[in-house]
Amino acid sequence: MDRFVPYGPSHWVLMVLIVVGSVAVAAVGHRQRGSPSAVVFTRGFALVLLAFGVVTLTYRLLPAHWDIGESLPLQLCDLAWIVAVPALWTHRPLACALLYYWGLTLTPQAMITPALDAPDFPSFDFIEFWGQHLLVIWAAAYLTWGAGVRPTWRGYWFAAAVTLSWGAAMLVFNARAGTNYGFVSRKPDNPSLLDVMGGWPWYLGVEVIVGLAAWALLTWPWTRSPRRVVRA
Template identity: 90%
Template sequence: MDRFVPYGPSHWVLMALIVVGSVTVAAFGRRQRGSRSAVLFTRGFALVVLAFGVATLTYRLLPAQWDIVESLPLHLCDLAWIVAAFALWTQRPQACALLYYWGLTLTPQAIITPALDAPDFPSPDFIEFWGQHLMVIWAAAYLTWGAGVRPTWRGYWFAAAVTVSWGAAMLVFNAWAGTNYGFVSAKPDNPSLLDVMGGWPWYLGVEVVVGLAAWALLTWPWTRAPRRAVLA
């Protein structure tokens, strides 16, 4: 089986699918907003995300696949699908805030510069990587533009605090376990935006500053316009 190649045919197909799917679920959610069918669709979407995430996590934890370097769900993208399922099911403000910022900024970075050294479709690693990222972005697009859940500054600060705390926790865990979850202890081998942010540990500070500034820019327009629902 051929190996996955960044910006090869499968990569372009998946990126197109993510964009088309995001527009589709957002448009559907907008048309169905406030209806019984919207509730059923949102809950069904949550169950699909949960079922896929649990299945791939179970596969990753099997003895034949276990590797402490890769198997634990500690990358932000791994946590994002858990947040996505919870946000879809409950529409709790804090969960929706995390999904908005993680799903629309950090997850797309992983799509643009994928850290995936695995066989191409239909290998389990390929399906796990792209399936998780695809559903997280779709869920964020659906809740934001479909269901009408909008970010606020309170949600911004909550997401910032959680993300920085997660990064600090990963630094400690990585030092203990010899891992590199979150790429906070070293840059990934593949090209990424971190390559222009300096060496370790300086790129961590640059990443925080740039990330918080980008999140602020993604928050400001929503706080200036009328909104039907807010992220507390």
């Protein structure tokens, strides 16, 4: 089986799916907003994401596939799908805020510069990586533009605090376990935006500054909009 190649045919197909799927679920959510069918759709979406996440996580935890550096659900993209389930099910503001910032900034970045050294479709690694990322982005798009759950500065500061706490915890865990979750202990081997942010540990500070600034820019337009529906 051929190996996955960044910016090869399958990668471009998936990049298109990000946009097409996001527009589709947002349109469905907007059309259903306030109706009983919206509850059925959003909770069905949550169950699909939960089922996908549990199956892939169970596979990774099996002895034959166990790898302490990859099997634990400690990457932010892993935490994003875990957060997406209650966010879709309940529309709770803080869960939706985490999904908004993680799902619409960090997850797309992981898809643009994928750290995936695996066979191409239809390998399990390929389906796991891309399926998880696509579902998270679609969930964030659905809640934001479909269901009308919008970010606020409270959600911004909550997401910032949780993310910084996670980063600090990963630094400690990586040092003890010899892993590199979150790429906070060293840069990934594949090209990424971190390559232009300096060496370790300087790129961590740059990443925080750039990330918080980008999140602020993604919050500001919503907080000025008179058409807010639900605050997150």
